[in-house]
Amino acid sequence: MTQLKLYDTYERQVRELIPLKDNDVGLYACGPTVYNYVHIGNLRTYIFEDLLRRTIVHAGFNLKHVMNITDVGHLTSDADSGEDKMEVGSRRSGMSAWEMAEFYADSFKEDLQRLNILPPDIWCKATDHIKEQIAFVEDLEAKNYTYKTSDGIYFDSRKLNSYGYLARLDVEGLQAGARVEQGERRFVTDFALWKFSSPDEQRQMEWESPWGVGFPGWHIECSAMSARYLGDYFDIHCGGKDHIPIHHTNEIAQTEASRGTRLANFWMHGYFLQMEESKMSKSSGDFLRLQSLIDEGFSSLAYRYFCLTAHYRSELSFSWESLKANDTALNRLYEAAFSWGDPTTISEAYMTRFVEHLYEDLNVPRALAVAWELARSDEPDGVKKATLLAFDEIFGLDIAEWEPAQIDIPDEVLNLVSAREEARSQKDWGKADAVREEIRNLGFEVEDSREGPKIKPL
RNA sequence: GGCUGGGUGGCAGAGUGGUUAUGCAGCGGUCUGCAACACCGUUUACGCCGGUUCAAUUCCGACCCCAGCCUCCA
Numbered sequence: 106m107t108q109l110k111l112y113d114t115y116e117r118q119v120r121e122l123i124p125l126k127d128n129d130v131g132l133y134a135c136g137p138t139v140y141n142y143v144h145i146g147n148l149r150t151y152i153f154e155d156l157l158r159r160t161i162v163h164a165g166f167n168l169k170h171v172m173n174i175t176d177v178g179h180l181t182s183d184a185d186s187g188e189d190k191m192e193v194g195s196r197r198s199g200m201s202a203w204e205m206a207e208f209y210a211d212s213f214k215e216d217l218q219r220l221n222i223l224p225p226d227i228w229c230k231a232t233d234h235i236k237e238q239i240a241f242v243e244d245l246e247a248k249n250y251t252y253k254t255s256d257g258i259y260f261d262s263r264k265l266n267s268y269g270y271l272a273r274l275d276v277e278g279l280q281a282g283a284r285v286e287q288g289e290r291r292f293v294t295d296f297a298l299w300k301f302s303s304p305d306e307q308r309q310m311e312w313e314s315p316w317g318v319g320f321p322g323w324h325i326e327c328s329a330m331s332a333r334y335l336g337d338y339f340d341i342h343c344g345g346k347d348h349i350p351i352h353h354t355n356e357i358a359q360t361e362a363s364r365g366t367r368l369a370n371f372w373m374h375g376y377f378l379q380m381e382e383s384k385m386s387k388s389s390g391d392f393l394r395l396q397s398l399i400d401e402g403f404s405s406l407a408y409r410y411f412c413l414t415a416h417y418r419s420e421l422s423f424s425w426e427s428l429k430a431n432d433t434a435l436n437r438l439y440e441a442a443f444s445w446g447d448p449t450t451i452s453e454a455y456m457t458r459f460v461e462h463l464y465e466d467l468n469v470p471r472a473l474a475v476a477w478e479l480a481r482s483d484e485p486d487g488v489k490k491a492t493l494l495a496f497d498e499i500f501g502l503d504i505a506e507w508e509p510a511q512i513d514i515p516d517e518v519l520n521l522v523s524a525r526e527e528a529r530s531q532k533d534w535g536k537a538d539a540v541r542e543e544i545r546n547l548g549f550e551v552e553d554s555r556e557g558p559k560i561k562p563l
Numbered sequence: 564g565g566c567u568g569g570g571u572g573g574c575a576g577a578g579u580g581g582u583u584a585u586g587c588a589g590c591g592g593u594c595u596g597c598a599a600c601a602c603c604g605u606u607u608a609c610g611c612c613g614g615u616u617c618a619a620u621u622c623c624g625a626c627c628c629c630a631g632c633c634u635c636c637a
Contacts, residue, residue: 150637278565345637427575430587470577474585534596552599
């Protein structure tokens with residue numbers, strides 16, 4: 106049997122996934138901060154995680170997939186100097202922080218569904234786990250890894266020799282090149298575990314703690330919640346690559362200091378979607394949502410397919426042209442698969458090639474190339490269909506469900522089509538072409554296939 | 564400026580020390596009254612300069628450019 110190999114950012118190498126315990130694989134994925142809609146770049150990362158979890162299940166492991174919702178504490182600056190994004194978002198949206206959290210979390214879940222991204226086994230919200238986070242900070246305090254400033258409790262990163270290993274941080278270089286105010290922090294890489302509510306401003310989200318009224322820092326939620334649901338040391342932790350230098354680095358530091366482990370056996374990161382012009386920046390408010398693509402006439406699965414064409418560890422350049430190209434490809438695949446009829450038996454030869462690529466650190470682009478070779482091969486239709494449907498367990502493109510769109514064609518157009526058939530049977534090409542032009546003016550295109558005329562909306 | 568990655572044909576994107584995916588577009592063809600659809604075939608490539616090697620796009624070094632983090636971001 107083929108081994109499932111994955112790239113681990115911590116070791117910077119591809120190695121076999123061997124569960125820490127029995128046949129069980131614990132997977133923790135960093136979810137969104139729900140202060141706004143997610144954009145298509147965010148969604149690329151969740152598509153990667155979906156491919157990962159489908160592959161883990163395909164390889165025969167028992168999966169426990171946990172995803173958090175950050176609904177408090179993520180500041181507008183990772184240097185712990187900015188405002189809470191939730192409070193800022195609340196002012197912008199006119200909703201309370203609590204209402205807004207629910208609104209954007211629901212919107213996020215809807216996007217996942219539209220992209221055939223399977224939901225995690227457990228959703229967990231930071232605000233539902235304040236106790237666990239306080240307990241975690243207390244433990245760090247007892248172990249002498251914290252210090253207090255006027256605005257919060259901070260993690261003393263210099264007490265950990267291994268700090269920054271995940272990102273291969275040059276800590277001294279960071280100190281030298283620092284461009285931000287350190288405030289009362291003792292060192293650039295120190296970070297907030299608990300922030301005090303400001304006396305000047307009434308926060309919507311705040312809690313009592315041993316250190317006073319306030320709210321948890323951003324990083325502590327992941328250490329606390331992953332420990333609660335998956336244990337102190339679990340199999341895979343993933344997120345976007347931008348989390349490597351700060352968020353994940355800090356999670357590792359907290360857990361290492363408190364529990365003496367490095368948190369996860371594998372650290373996996375999805376790379377960015379690259380925009381043509383501007384950056385895919387959420388804070389500027391100018392970003393593409395899944396809905397933006399749908400508004401332009403693309404299906405959500407066309408975007409999923411587009412993401413399958415690039416390896417998760419390479420940047421992918423987004424452009425409308427490129428999305429269009431892949432939309433065309435996907436529709437050809439759908440139509441071909443539909444025309445093959447009922448599935449019969451799976452081709453072992455193609456399946457083997459597919460799995461080899463998939464298990465080699467999720468080489469989905471290669472796996473997709475195998476699908477196309479299969480589609481254009483001499484295999485019997487039933488075999489093609491059965492094999493492609495098996496591939497689709499991973500691709501998640503709903504190939505089995507696809508059927509040609511049913512469109513309403515006005516009687517006027519149908520009459521014209523009949524009139525044109527009449528003219529064609531009499532070889533009156535001039536009239537046939539004139540009628541076709543008339544039909545075009547009504548918004549429909551006629552194509553003469555072997556089975557008779559086909560009508561499509563323009 | 565510091566650190567971490569990356570630069571492949573018209574576009575997107577795999578991969579490899581010598582046989583060079585895949586998709587879209589283009590071109591040629593089959594089909595068709597014509598067109599379209601579909602299918603078949605097919606051209607253009609590895610940022611720049613050195614080095615190692617029988618052989619480098621693939622390994623090493625310098626340079627240029629791009630991205631991420633250090634300031635909001637998956």
